[in-house]
Amino acid sequence: MPAGGPDTGVALHYGRPAQEQRALEQGRGVVDLSQLGVLTVTGPDRLSWLNSLSSQLLLGLTPGVSGELLLLDPNGRIEHAAAVADDGERTWLVTEAGHVAGLAGFLDRMRFMLRVEVADVTDRTAVLGTYGDAWQALAAAPGHVLTWHDPWPTTAPGGTSYGPPDAEHPGRDLHPALSLVDRSRLVEAVDGSGLQLAGTWAWEALRVEAWRPRLGREVDDRAIPHELDWLRTAVHLDKGCYRGQETVARVYNLGRPPRRLVMLHLDGSEHVTPEPGERVLHGQRDVGAVTTVVRHTELGPVALAVVKRSLPEDAELTVGGIAAAQEVIVPSAGEAVGRPAERPGQELRRRPRP
Structure with missing residues (x-):
C-alpha cells in the first residue's frame, strides 16, 4: 500500500504492518525511505561555512560522526532541518523531499566567494532506514555509501532538553539509522542485506514512540526548536553567531x-x-x-x-x-x-x- 503526505512515493506497508514494526524494532527490518532528498557539499570551506549558517557546531565533524542541523529564519523559526555526516571529502545532508530544492537553493545563494559546491544527488542516492544493529547488514551490502546514526534522544554537546533525561527517554533504546546507497543498486542492496522490508507505517510508529520531531510533520511556519525539544540534538547553545540565534537564546533564557x-x-x-x-x-x-x-x-x-x-x-x-x-x-x-x-x-x- 503506498504512503502519502511527505512519504509519497514509497510503501506505507507491505500487508503486515504489525509484523513489520516488530521486525524493525528488533533489528531485522529495513524501510525504503528513498523519497528523502540528499545533498552533498564539497570543498575545503564546507564545514566552516555550514557551521556559520546553521544552529549546530560542525567544525569538529569527522568521518564516522553523525549530527543534525537546523537552518532558522531571522526570527528563529525553523526553515530547514537535515541529518548531517561527513566522509572526509564531502558533507552529506538528508532532508525531506519537499525541502530539498529549497535547501539547495538557499545554500547555493549563500556561497559567495567561499570554496564550496552544493549538489542535489537525490536522483542517484537512495535512503534506507533501520533500527538497532540492522544498519551493519546494509553497510556490507552492494552500493552502500555512508550510514548516518540518529543522535536522538541523546543530549549532544552544547545542547539541552526540555523533556526527560536521556536515560529516562522513551527513545533511548531504539537507535535508528539512515543508510545511503547508490540508487541504481537499491533493490540489490535490500536483497543483499537479508533484512525484512517494512513500510513507513512501522517507521513512523517507532518515531512517535520516541517523541522524535520531523520536519515534514511537526514543523509549521511558526515552529521554533524549543517547542519540539529539538535543542537536544540540533542546536549548540555555545557556538558563534547564526541566523535566528537571538531568538534561541532569548526563549531559552528569558521566556518559555x-x-x-x-x-x-x-x-x-x-x-x-x-x-x-x-x-x-x-x-x-x-x-x-x-x-x-x-x-x-x-x-x-x-x-x-x-x-x-x-x-x-x-x-x-x-x-x-x-x-x-x-x-x-x-x-x-x-x-x-x-x-x-x-x-x-x-x-x-x-x-x-x-
Missing part, C-alpha cells in the same frame, strides 16, 4: 516556548483515527493541532501534537470527536535543563533598576 509538543493517546475503541492537521480541542477551545497519527502495535492509536503552552497538562482533550490523553514531552513550565548561570545570552536578562 509559546507552544509545546505532546504525545496523545487516542481512544482505541474508535475505528477511525484523525488526520494530521486535525484540531485539538479542550472543551470547545482550540488548543493546537495533530501533526502525526499512527497505530502502534503496543501503544495503540497515538499521535504527536503541538499545543499551546498554557494548556494544563491534565486537560481532557478531543481530536475529531475522539478522546485523547496527553503524555507530556515539553512541560508547560517550559524550563530547559541547566542552571541559569550556565546559559548563554545572560546579557539579555533584565537587570533590576538601581
Whole structure:
C-alpha cells in the first residue's frame, strides 16, 4: 500500500504492518525511505561555512560522526532541518523531499566567494532506514555509501532538553539509522542485506514512540526548536553567531516556548483515527493541532501534537470527536535543563533598576 503526505512515493506497508514494526524494532527490518532528498557539499570551506549558517557546531565533524542541523529564519523559526555526516571529502545532508530544492537553493545563494559546491544527488542516492544493529547488514551490502546514526534522544554537546533525561527517554533504546546507497543498486542492496522490508507505517510508529520531531510533520511556519525539544540534538547553545540565534537564546533564557509538543493517546475503541492537521480541542477551545497519527502495535492509536503552552497538562482533550490523553514531552513550565548561570545570552536578562 503506498504512503502519502511527505512519504509519497514509497510503501506505507507491505500487508503486515504489525509484523513489520516488530521486525524493525528488533533489528531485522529495513524501510525504503528513498523519497528523502540528499545533498552533498564539497570543498575545503564546507564545514566552516555550514557551521556559520546553521544552529549546530560542525567544525569538529569527522568521518564516522553523525549530527543534525537546523537552518532558522531571522526570527528563529525553523526553515530547514537535515541529518548531517561527513566522509572526509564531502558533507552529506538528508532532508525531506519537499525541502530539498529549497535547501539547495538557499545554500547555493549563500556561497559567495567561499570554496564550496552544493549538489542535489537525490536522483542517484537512495535512503534506507533501520533500527538497532540492522544498519551493519546494509553497510556490507552492494552500493552502500555512508550510514548516518540518529543522535536522538541523546543530549549532544552544547545542547539541552526540555523533556526527560536521556536515560529516562522513551527513545533511548531504539537507535535508528539512515543508510545511503547508490540508487541504481537499491533493490540489490535490500536483497543483499537479508533484512525484512517494512513500510513507513512501522517507521513512523517507532518515531512517535520516541517523541522524535520531523520536519515534514511537526514543523509549521511558526515552529521554533524549543517547542519540539529539538535543542537536544540540533542546536549548540555555545557556538558563534547564526541566523535566528537571538531568538534561541532569548526563549531559552528569558521566556518559555509559546507552544509545546505532546504525545496523545487516542481512544482505541474508535475505528477511525484523525488526520494530521486535525484540531485539538479542550472543551470547545482550540488548543493546537495533530501533526502525526499512527497505530502502534503496543501503544495503540497515538499521535504527536503541538499545543499551546498554557494548556494544563491534565486537560481532557478531543481530536475529531475522539478522546485523547496527553503524555507530556515539553512541560508547560517550559524550563530547559541547566542552571541559569550556565546559559548563554545572560546579557539579555533584565537587570533590576538601581
